[in-house]
Amino acid sequence: MMTNVMIWGLSDDTLDIFSSFRAIMAGASGSIMHLGIGPIVTGSIIMQLFAGAKIIQLDLQDSSDKQLYQGVQKLLVLFMIPVESIPQVYGFLDPSVAIIDRFGIGWANAVIVSQLFIGSYLVFLLDELVSKWGIGSGISLFIAAGVAQSTFVGTLSPLPTVQGAAMSLENPPSGTLPMIFYTLRTATNSELVSQNGFELILLEHANPVAALVSSIIVFLVVAYAESSKLELPLTHGKVRGHRGQYPIRLVYASNIPVILMAALLANVNMFTLLFWSHPVLSTVPILGRNGAWSKAHWFGSYEVGATTPSDGFAWYSSMVNGVGDWLLPLLNQTGDAYGHSLGQIMTHVFVYVFFMTAGSTVFAKFWIETTNMGAKDVAKQIERTGMQIPGFRKNPVVLERILERYIPPVTLFSGAFVGLLAAGADLLGTVGNATGTGLLLAVGIILRTYEQIQKEQAMEMHPVLREFFGAD
Numbered sequence: 001m002m003t004n005v006m007i008w009g010l011s012d013d014t015l016d017i018f019s020s021f022r023a024i025m026a027g028a029s030g031s032i033m034h035l036g037i038g039p040i041v042t043g044s045i046i047m048q049l050f051a052g053a054k055i056i057q058l059d060l061q062d063s064s065d066k067q068l069y070q071g072v073q074k075l076l077v078l079f080m081i082p083v084e085s086i087p088q089v090y091g092f093l094d095p096s097v098a099i100i101d102r103f104g105i106g107w108a109n110a111v112i113v114s115q116l117f118i119g120s121y122l123v124f125l126l127d128e129l130v131s132k133w134g135i136g137s138g139i140s141l142f143i144a145a146g147v148a149q150s151t152f153v154g155t156l157s158p159l160p161t162v163q164g165a166a167m168s169l170e171n172p173p174s175g176t177l178p179m180i181f182y183t184l185r186t187a188t189n190s191e192l193v194s195q196n197g198f199e200l201i202l203l204e205h206a207n208p209v210a211a212l213v214s215s216i217i218v219f220l221v222v223a224y225a226e227s228s229k230l231e232l233p234l235t236h237g238k239v240r241g242h243r244g245q246y247p248i249r250l251v252y253a254s255n256i257p258v259i260l261m262a263a264l265l266a267n268v269n270m271f272t273l274l275f276w277s278h279p280v281l282s283t284v285p286i287l288g289r290n291g292a293w294s295k296a297h298w299f300g301s302y303e304v305g306a307t308t309p310s311d312g313f314a315w316y317s318s319m320v321n322g323v324g325d326w327l328l329p330l331l332n333q334t335g336d337a338y339g340h341s342l343g344q345i346m347t348h349v350f351v352y353v354f355f356m357t358a359g360s361t362v363f364a365k366f367w368i369e370t371t372n373m374g375a376k377d378v379a380k381q382i383e384r385t386g387m388q389i390p391g392f393r394k395n396p397v398v399l400e401r402i403l404e405r406y407i408p409p410v411t412l413f414s415g416a417f418v419g420l421l422a423a424g425a426d427l428l429g430t431v432g433n434a435t436g437t438g439l440l441l442a443v444g445i446i447l448r449t450y451e452q453i454q455k456e457q458a459m460e461m462h463p464v465l466r467e468f469f470g471a472d
Contacts, residue, residue, distance in 0.1 A: 002031065002032055002033045002119060002122065002123075003027065003028035003031050003033045003146075004028070004031065005031055005032050005033075005119075006030055006031050006032075007030055007031065007032060007034065007093070007112055007115050007116070008099075008111070008115065009095050009096055009098075009099035009108060009111055009112060010030055010093060010094075010095065010096060010112060011093075011094040011095060011096045011097075012096070013094065014029075014030060014092060014093050014094060016029035016030075016092075016307060022036075022146070022150075022433075025037060025038055025146075025263075025266065026139070026142035026143050026145070026146045027146075031119070032115055032116065032118065032119030032122075033119055033123065034088075034093070034116060034119070035081070035084055035085060035088075035116060035119070035120045035123075036123070036142070037123060037127075037139050037142055037143070038080075038084055038263065038266065038267075039077050039080035039081045039083075039084055039120050039124070040077050040080075040123070040124060040127060040139060041139070041259055041260060041263040042080050042084070042263060042267060043073055043074075043076040043077035043079075043080045044073065044260065045260050045263060045264060045363075046076060046080075047069065047072065047073045047076060047370075048260070048363070048366045048367065048370050049366070051069070051366070051369070051370050056069075056072075074124075074128075077124055078121070078124070081116070081117050081120040081121065081124075082113065082117060084270075085113050085116040085117060085120070086113055087270070087274055087278075087281075088116075088270075089109050089112050089113050089116070090109060090278070090280075092307075093112055093116075095108035095109060095111070095112055099111065123138075123142070126138050126142075127139055127142075135449060135452045135453060135456065136445070136448065136449045136452055139259070140441075140445040140448075140449070141445070141449075143259070143438065143441050143442060143445060144441070144442045144445040144446055144449075146438070147434045147438040147439060147441065147442035148442060148446075149432075150431075150432035150433060150434040150438070151215065151430070151431055151432045151434050151439065151442075152432070153174075153175070153432050154174070154175060154176065154206075154207045154211075154430075154431035154432025154433065154434070155175055155176050155177060155207070155212065155431050155432065156175045156177060156178065157173065157174045157175035157178065158173050158175060158178045159173065159174055159175075160172070160173060160174065161173070161174045161179075161205070161206050167182070169183065169186060169187050169191065169195060169197065170195075172200075172205070174206055174207060175207060176205075176207040176208070176209065176211070176212045176431055179201070179205055179207065180201060180209070183197060183200070183201055203323050203324070203327070203328060204324065204328070207431045207432065208322075208323075208429065210322075210323055210428055210429060211322060211428065211429035211430050211431045212431050213428075214425050214428035214429055214430060214436075215425070215430045215431050215434075215439055217425075218421065218425045218430070218436065218439050218440055218443065219439070219443050221421060222251075222421070222440055222443040222444055222447070223443065223447060225250050225251050225417065226249070226250075226251055226443075226444060226447045226448070228249070228250040229247045229248060229249045229250060230247070230248045230250075230406060230410070231245035231246070231247050231248075232245060232246045232248065232389060232402075232403075232406070233245060233389065233390055234246055234382065234387040234388065234389060234390075235387065235388060235389075235390045244387060246378070246382060248406050248407060248410055249410075249414070250410070250413075250414060250417070251414045251417065251418060251444065252364075252368070252373070252407065252410045252411050252414045253363075253364035253367050253368055253373075253411050253414045253415050253418075254367075254414075254444065254448070255418055255440060255441045255444045255445070256363070256364075256367050257359075257360040257361070257362075257363035257364040257367055257415045257418060257419065258356075258360050258418050258419060258422050258437050258440060258441060259437075259441060260359075260360075260363045260367075261355070261356060261359040261360050261363055261419065262422075262435075262437045264359065265317060265318065265319070265355070268300075268313075268314055268317065269300075269307075269308070269309065269314055269318060272296075272299045272300030272302075272309065272312070272313075272314040273300070273302055273307060273309070273314075275287045275288050275289065275296055275299065276289045276296055276300060276301060276302050277289070277302060282296075287299065289301075296312075297311065297312055298312055298313060299312050299313050299314060300312040300313060300314025300315060301314075301315075303338075310338040311338065311340075315338075315348065316347065316348050316351040316352070317351055317352060317355050318348075318352065319352065319426050319435065320348065320349055320352050320423075320426050320427050321426065321429070321433070321435075322426070322427075322428065322429030322430075323427070323428060323429055324429075325345075325348075326345050326346070326348070326349050326427065327427075329342065329345055330342060330345070330346075349427065352423060352426075353420065353423040353424075353427075356419040356420070356422055356423040356437075357416050357419040357420045357423065358416075358419075359419065360415045360416065360418055360419030360422075361412050361415035361416045361419065362415070363415065364411050364412065364414060364415025364416075365408075365411060365412065365415070368407070368411045373407075374407065375400050375403035375404045375407045375408065376400050378399075378403055378407065379396045379397075379399035379400040379403055380396055382396075382399055383395075383396040383399060389402055418440060418444075421436070421440055422435075422436040422437040422440045423436060424436065425437075425439060425440065
């Protein structure tokens with residue numbers, strides 16, 4: 001509902017600087033959900049970096065310190081809402097002429113900022129509500145809903161690719177499956193050959209077959225990875241015959257590292273665009289485009305009216321959006337729309353894949369350490385339950401040494417795995433422009449939500465039925 005409540009008084013000529021990240025930002029351009037989950041994720045990134053770098057000295061095992069950490073993170077989220085909304089309003093979300101004539105430019109901007117703040121604050125409250133009383137987390141459900149909508153529309157939409165124009169071979173349906181049926185039913189074999197119809201179906205359409213195949217592969221790989229786990233056998237030290245397992249998933253760090261890395265790249269895109277085109281920020285020395293000793297083109301340059309970078313660090317680290325960004329220029333031996341050489345295009349691919357893989361690995365390590373999932377924390381949790389690994393002394397230090405063999409390597413592997421899988425899906429494209437990161441997150445979120453619902457139901461079952469359905 002919030003994505004369909006549009007900002008009152010907003011001009012029609014607005015730029016969406018998060019257009020390539022919409023699927024994972026869980027928002028809609030021009031609505032009160034314009035910022036999506038950006039402030040929440042950014043606040044989480046800052047707190048994790050501070051905790052990981054030991055800038056803040058808090059023992060997250062201590063309940064009072066943990067409450068302080070969570071309280072500061074919530075305050076930081078409330079601080080990040082105006083930090084992210086004010087630059088956008090004064091840079092790109094222009095008020096309409098009617099509201100400027102009515103209130104003046106200052107109050108008109110304040111009205112739009114207040115609407116963004118209210119929308120983001122409602123998202124924050126919904127996240128808190130789901131985390132406390134619901135199943136899973138609010139952020140995860142927001143992402144899954146947005147990606148599911150994009151994938152559904154991109155696969156099945158019967159509307160023409162160019163809205164308002166008549167449907168034809170040059171303007172087929174925008175959905176992958178309707179496009180295939182329409183093209184094969186309408187075009188003759190000679191037309192398919194002369195008009196590159198097969199290339200259109202496979203690679204060049206807004207939602208080509210390659211993107212659908214890529215989406216299916218990501219779904220299957222994530223489903224398999226989520227179900228793969230190593231189970232450490234446990235026995236109770238005092239109750240003879242009582243056994244259990246501690247599962248260490250292949251995707252141990254979940255999909256959170258990819259969310260954090262994608263949000264970080266989104267913020268890089270936002271701030272480089274601000275320093276490039278904002279009337280005031282563009283005059284900042286070194287960083288600004290028109291400032292003294294300007295090096296803005298090193299950080300990121302943009303075409304007039306564009307929100308995606310065309311050169312600089314922001315371009316090299318930006319998302320590779322399907323085969324049209326790299327494979328088709330390589331096959332045709334031509335540069336891209338911005339005039340980059342083939343070497344620059346391949347460097348872009350390498351840098352993006354490297355940042356997604358390495359960044360997700362680093363965030364996976366931080367995430368595990370700040371969420372009590374490290375070897376030391378898990379050893380204490382197992383020790384409190386009275387369980388131990390058979391054949392070893394009941395000692396948290398011994399447990400920690402054994403878990404150190406598994407948890408740190410699996411954590412690093414899971415971070416690199418999800419980062420590489422998301423980047424690979426972006427290279428091939430995804431239906432509905434859901435992005436590889438968004439699709440990866442949505443599949444993992446849906447599977448884990450299903451498992452959590454299953455566990456909730458299992459808790460209410462009779463012990464015999466729980467054993468029959470394989471629940472612990």
